[in-house]
Amino acid sequence: MIRAATRDDVATLLRFVRELAAFEREPDAVVATEELLAEALFGERPAAEAVIAEADGVAQGFALFFHNFSTWTGRCGVYLEDLYVTPEARGRGVGGALLRHVAGLAVARGCTRFEWSVLNWNGDAIAFYRRMGAIGMDEWTVQRVSGAALTRLAAGAG
Incomplete structure (x- = not known):
């Protein structure tokens, strides 16, 4: 069963985020707190949404996503931030069910894209995504400015 996450799920979501970070070889990178996640997902202006996959009432995984926008299509898309x-529960169809669910939300909302990033070394995930119909955007490279570099850029020193 896939269901929308609720405020009561914040502790579970944060646990999953920490488990995902450990899997992605960044166990100390998570600085989010339950309070920050609760505000981001359920506050006055939610920044993202999450769904949880359950079996027999036990959370098996989650997907966290938000809307982005394409100027070329003039319509929204969905960006999948995390799938865990x-x-x-791996190998039981949970990941596919989560991806199909979020894709269904994107279609129902009139979105023209559903996209996400995957680490280059995660061959199992890449193979899974290919089986689900995803195409790698090899001609695009993600760019990021964060931390002190973000502060310098915002101050005009970039």
């Missing part, structure tokens, strides 16, 4: 399935 617990190790014991």
Whole structure:
């Protein structure tokens, strides 16, 4: 069963985020707190949404996503920030169910794109995404400014 996350799920979501960070070899990179996630997902102006996959009432994984926008199509898209399935639930169709669910939301909302990033070394995930119909955008490279560099750029020193 896939369902929309609620405020009561924030602790579970943060646990999954930490597990995902450990899997992605960045166990100390998570600085989010339950309070920050609760505000981001359920505050006055939600920045993202999350859905949870459950089996027998036990959370098996989640997808966290938000809307982006394409000037070329003039319509919104959906960006998948995180997709995580617990190790014991992998290989049981949970990831596919989560992807199909979010894709369904994108279609129902009139979105023209559903996209996400994947680490180059995560061959299993890349193969899974290809089986789901995803196409790698090899001609695009993600750019990021964060931390002190973001502060310098904002101050005009970039």
